[in-house]
Amino acid sequence: MTSHTLSAGGDRLHALDAVRGFALLLGVAFHAALSFIPGMPPGIWAINDNSPSAALGAATFISHILRMSLFFFVAGFFARLLHQKLGARGFWSNRLKRIGIPLVAGWVVLFPIIAYVWTIGIAKTFGGAPPPMPEMPKVAGAFPLTHLWFLYLLLLIYVAVLAVRALLVRLDPAQKMRGVVDRMVVSGTSTGVAAFTLGIPVAVALMAQTFWIYGMGIPTPDSSLIPLLPASVGYGTAFVFGWLVHRAKDVLPVIERRWAIHLGLAVVATVALVMIMGDQPVAQPGLTKNAFAYLYGVAIWGWVFGLTGAALRFLSGFSATRRYVADASYWIYLAHLPVIAALQVWVGHWPLHWSVKYPLILIAGFGILFASYHWLVRPTLIGQLLNGRRVRRRKAGAAPAATASERTNAADDRVTPVASLRGVVKKFGATTALAGVDLDVRPGELLAVLGPNGAGKSTAISLWLGLHEPDSGEVMLLGGSPQDVERRRRLGVMMQDVDLVKELRVRELIALAASYYTDPMTVEQALNVTGIGALAGRLYGKLSGGQKRQVQFALAICGRPKLLFLDEPTVGLDIEAREALWASIRALLADGCSVVLTTHYLEEAEALATRVAVLARGRVIASGSIDDMRALVARRQITCESALMPADVRGWEGVVEATRDRGKLVITATDAETVVRRLLSVDATLRRLEVREAGLSEAFTELTKEAA
Amino acid sequence: MNAAVLHADKIPTSRLLGAYLTETRCEFMRNLRTPAIALPVLLLPVGLYLLFAVLIAGEAIVKDPPLGIFLFSAFAVMAVTMPALFNVGASLAMERENGMLRLKRAQPAPAGSWLVAKIASGLAFGVLAYTPMVVAAIVTGKLPLDGAQLAGMSVALLLGALPFCALGLMIATFVSGSAAPGYANLVYLPGCYLSGMFFPLPASMHWQTPFWPQFHVNQLAMHAAGVEKFQFEPVAVAAGALLGFTVLFGVVATWRLAHKG
Numbered sequence: 001m002t003s004h005t006l007s008a009g010g011d012r013l014h015a016l017d018a019v020r021g022f023a024l025l026l027g028v029a030f031h032a033a034l035s036f037i038p039g040m041p042p043g044i045w046a047i048n049d050n051s052p053s054a055a056l057g058a059a060t061f062i063s064h065i066l067r068m069s070l071f072f073f074v075a076g077f078f079a080r081l082l083h084q085k086l087g088a089r090g091f092w093s094n095r096l097k098r099i100g101i102p103l104v105a106g107w108v109v110l111f112p113i114i115a116y117v118w119t120i121g122i123a124k125t126f127g128g129a130p131p132p133m134p135e136m137p138k139v140a141g142a143f144p145l146t147h148l149w150f151l152y153l154l155l156l157i158y159v160a161v162l163a164v165r166a167l168l169v170r171l172d173p174a175q176k177m178r179g180v181v182d183r184m185v186v187s188g189t190s191t192g193v194a195a196f197t198l199g200i201p202v203a204v205a206l207m208a209q210t211f212w213i214y215g216m217g218i219p220t221p222d223s224s225l226i227p228l229l230p231a232s233v234g235y236g237t238a239f240v241f242g243w244l245v246h247r248a249k250d251v252l253p254v255i256e257r258r259w260a261i262h263l264g265l266a267v268v269a270t271v272a273l274v275m276i277m278g279d280q281p282v283a284q285p286g287l288t289k290n291a292f293a294y295l296y297g298v299a300i301w302g303w304v305f306g307l308t309g310a311a312l313r314f315l316s317g318f319s320a321t322r323r324y325v326a327d328a329s330y331w332i333y334l335a336h337l338p339v340i341a342a343l344q345v346w347v348g349h350w351p352l353h354w355s356v357k358y359p360l361i362l363i364a365g366f367g368i369l370f371a372s373y374h375w376l377v378r379p380t381l382i383g384q385l386l387n388g389r390r391v392r393r394r395k396a397g398a399a400p401a402a403t404a405s406e407r408t409n410a411a412d413d414r415v416t417p418v419a420s421l422r423g424v425v426k427k428f429g430a431t432t433a434l435a436g437v438d439l440d441v442r443p444g445e446l447l448a449v450l451g452p453n454g455a456g457k458s459t460a461i462s463l464w465l466g467l468h469e470p471d472s473g474e475v476m477l478l479g480g481s482p483q484d485v486e487r488r489r490r491l492g493v494m495m496q497d498v499d500l501v502k503e504l505r506v507r508e509l510i511a512l513a514a515s516y517y518t519d520p521m522t523v524e525q526a527l528n529v530t531g532i533g534a535l536a537g538r539l540y541g542k543l544s545g546g547q548k549r550q551v552q553f554a555l556a557i558c559g560r561p562k563l564l565f566l567d568e569p570t571v572g573l574d575i576e577a578r579e580a581l582w583a584s585i586r587a588l589l590a591d592g593c594s595v596v597l598t599t600h601y602l603e604e605a606e607a608l609a610t611r612v613a614v615l616a617r618g619r620v621i622a623s624g625s626i627d628d629m630r631a632l633v634a635r636r637q638i639t640c641e642s643a644l645m646p647a648d649v650r651g652w653e654g655v656v657e658a659t660r661d662r663g664k665l666v667i668t669a670t671d672a673e674t675v676v677r678r679l680l681s682v683d684a685t686l687r688r689l690e691v692r693e694a695g696l697s698e699a700f701t702e703l704t705k706e707a708a
Numbered sequence: 709m710n711a712a713v714l715h716a717d718k719i720p721t722s723r724l725l726g727a728y729l730t731e732t733r734c735e736f737m738r739n740l741r742t743p744a745i746a747l748p749v750l751l752l753p754v755g756l757y758l759l760f761a762v763l764i765a766g767e768a769i770v771k772d773p774p775l776g777i778f779l780f781s782a783f784a785v786m787a788v789t790m791p792a793l794f795n796v797g798a799s800l801a802m803e804r805e806n807g808m809l810r811l812k813r814a815q816p817a818p819a820g821s822w823l824v825a826k827i828a829s830g831l832a833f834g835v836l837a838y839t840p841m842v843v844a845a846i847v848t849g850k851l852p853l854d855g856a857q858l859a860g861m862s863v864a865l866l867l868g869a870l871p872f873c874a875l876g877l878m879i880a881t882f883v884s885g886s887a888a889p890g891y892a893n894l895v896y897l898p899g900c901y902l903s904g905m906f907f908p909l910p911a912s913m914h915w916q917t918p919f920w921p922q923f924h925v926n927q928l929a930m931h932a933a934g935v936e937k938f939q940f941e942p943v944a945v946a947a948g949a950l951l952g953f954t955v956l957f958g959v960v961a962t963w964r965l966a967h968k969g
Binding site: 465513565 | 718719720723726727730731734737738739741742806807808810811813814815816817818819886887890891894897898901912913915916
């Protein structure tokens with residue numbers, strides 16, 4: 001149901017994953033045996049096989065004792081783990097996806113198929129003249145849940161347990177009560193008392209049954225939305241104890257140590273149960289019934305502890321096969337019933353012994369189910385839904401680096417900016433996207449905003465576009481708030497990671513965008529200005545990545561904007577298209593339009609920008625003209641072919657960094673002349689010496705490194 | 709950068725109307741060009757209606773004319789509600805996922821134009837799916853209603869599509885674009901079975917029918933057509949329930965959009 005190999009102590013969780021997978025697959029084998037049970041009244045199961053088997057009858061009885069309790073025990077353990085990891089909201093969202101959706105979707109798909117298989121099987125059982133189908137019982141909540149009842153009950157138990165938990169958190173803020181419970185869980189398991197006491201609630205519920213066939217064990221609550229008492233009590237106890245075992249932390253090693261004793265206890269209790277049942281299959285009020293009920297409870301917990309302990313003891317390591325089977329088991333259990341029943345119906349009247357037919361059903365059934373998992377589920381959306389992704393742990397919120405020196409260019413501050421951020425702080429949850437940013441865009445200039453991923457570039461733009469509001473500080477756009485739609489009508493915008501409607505033609509997209517503005521270009525004008533006339537009739541979805549960017553650019557400028565935001569505009573463009581786009585941008589600038597450009601291509605900033613601002617970790621770490629930026633980092637790069645190794649020169653005065661790149665020694669230096677003199681004196685064989693100004697790229701790398 | 713400049717940027721009403729119309733036309737074209745949506749939505753209801761009401765149950769309807777109206781109503785509910793739910797839900801979820809909604813807001817599209825466009829387009833698709841059913845029913849003579857009754861029923865059905873528009877919006881605010889049709893089916897299909905719209909349910913399952921909007925749309929249609937045999941709740945309750953669903957879904961969707969975008 002989930003990948004639970006996500007926390008410390010993951011080894012133990014592999015074992016519990018295996019236990020849960022075992023419980024579910026055992027359920028498949030259990031249902032596959034039901035057509036072979038001697039004395040089963042016809043019409044209840046899909047078919048009664050013509051070769052009944054007492055051995056399979058006993059096997060179903062035993063597996064029914066343990067499989068669902070085992071499942072709910074592990075479910076309780078994982079539920080608390082998940083609740084701890086994700087919190088209440090995350091827990092519910094996860095559970096509705098993994099349990100709620102499979103319940104509803106599974107029922108809608110499976111119920112008609114199961115009903116169909118049953119109709120055929122029952123017709124076969126009664127030789128073509130079946131009795132009328134029994135009506136649903138006329139009680140409120142009657143509903144044919146089928147084998148998916150366990151998901152429904154699980155959801156109800158989640159609700160109940162979380163409600164009780166919420167209450168306890170209030171009543172017991174100091175965890176005193178819960179501390180006592182934890183100690184009881186530990187001591188109860190280590191002294192062996194747990195196996196004898198945990199069965200009492202379900203035993204009492206079973207004793208209260210007025211009509212009880214022993215072979216049914218805990219009656220299956222599959223025909224009503226109001227769950228039956230023994231199932232709710234029995235499986236609820238298992239779930240709650242699983243939850244408590246996760247809470248108490250040190251219980252799993254105890255369960256592991258005592259695996260053999262518990263399995264022994266389970267076997268003894270089970271043998272006693274089978275013997276009682278052999279004498280008297282239907283419960284009569286009295287001592288025997290009460291003894292049977294109590295022994296049943298003991299057997300449940302003997303098996304639950306024994307099997308869980310054995311898994312912890314022997315299956316704790318990671319195994320790819322076990323993991324695969326554990327992942328597959330959920331789907332297989334959900335989907336198995338019609339497949340298994342259909343196979344039972346098919347072979348039901350074959351003149352063969354059950355010892356041939358039962359394995360045949362299992363082999364064919366598991367074959368079909370595993371194949372369907374492998375091809376139809378594991379690689380698809382269903383698999384993602386059922387098995388989930390690893391729940392990633394939240395990264396601690398990146399604290400803003402306060403060490404970075406803020407360098408703002410004071411020149412030209414007299415000009416009224418067309419857009420500005422003043423002391424803007426913006427947080428998303430625990431992450432600070434902008435930590436006090438000041439930025440100006442002046443009339444007619446192109447401001448290039450540079451910075452590594454996550455530096456806050458896109459957040460800054462989204463504030464200007466009115467998509468977010470700052471937590472503090474002031475955002476100004478064309479003299480006012482960007483929240484006013486009238487102001488935004490004077491913007492053009494080209495966003496990153498935006499896909500337009502694939503089914504619309506380029507002409508239609510431009511017409512739609514143009515319809516938003518007061519005085520837009522005509523479609524033809526926009527097509528011509530951006531040079532994409534040839535694409536006008538094409539569907540957007542059929543365009544190449546570069547062509548899409550060109551269309552987005554046309555949408556950005558079709559409203560004749562005063563201020564244009566371009567977020568990574570030339571990604572995916574070929575050189576020719578990029579040059580054309582640059583030319584368009586220069587023409588817009590010449591017309592007095594201001595542009596804010598974010599880019600990863602430094603040559604793009606060098607080619608177009610009037611000013612550059614570098615963002616890192618939510619702060620402006622530098623801003624100024626291209627030349628200012630270069631001067632800011634007055635470092636030069638020395639390249640040569642030399643016998644010297646980087647390690648030899650790293651300690652030299654004036655050397656910032658030395659590396660080797662394609663056989664050449666590459667040195668970044670603050671004092672290039674001194675370093676070159678020393679290089680030549682030390683290495684007489686030195687060749688191909690080259691010294692150059694650091695480009696924007698180096699300046700940029702240097703700056704962001706300092707900020708880090 | 710002052711009030712005068714801003715005033716000049718006020719968009720004239722005619723252009724504003726034009727923006728709404730263009731948006732609606734684009735939304736409609738887009739749905740029409742998405743075969744995965746257009747084909748099932750347009751062909752399934754009329755196809756199933758012909759199969760079940762005309763071929764399979766044709767004889768029975770001759771004997772019991774209200775049955776003809778019952779079957780017609782069932783598939784007509786499907787015809788109008790499916791596009792309302794799927795066109796609106798799937799396209800909004802996709803737009804949220806690929807950033808279109810953010811872009812539209814920044815561009816700046818008139819507030820709510822996308823919403824009007826989606827609802828109008830969903831309803832128009834409903835009419836497109838519903839019309840051939842009416843033609844088929846009249847041609848085959850399987851719908852014993854007079855003109856006024858048929859008109860009343862058609863209006864009831866179209867109004868009944870609105871809560872499904874709202875449901876589509878709500879679903880779209882919770883799930884990703886690729887998952888939206890799946891989740892929409894998930895809430896839609898059980899409702900078709902469990903509302904008793906297609907076949908009468910055993911009495912023990914009646915308690916849960918009011919939870920499905922389909923049930924109330926169907927009831928509204930039954931009242932409009934005057935088929936007393938299949939009226940299980942007063943007309944005011946049906947209308948009230950549909951209004952309630954619309955408000956509920958709409959409020960949740962609005963809340964989610966405001967908080968998650």
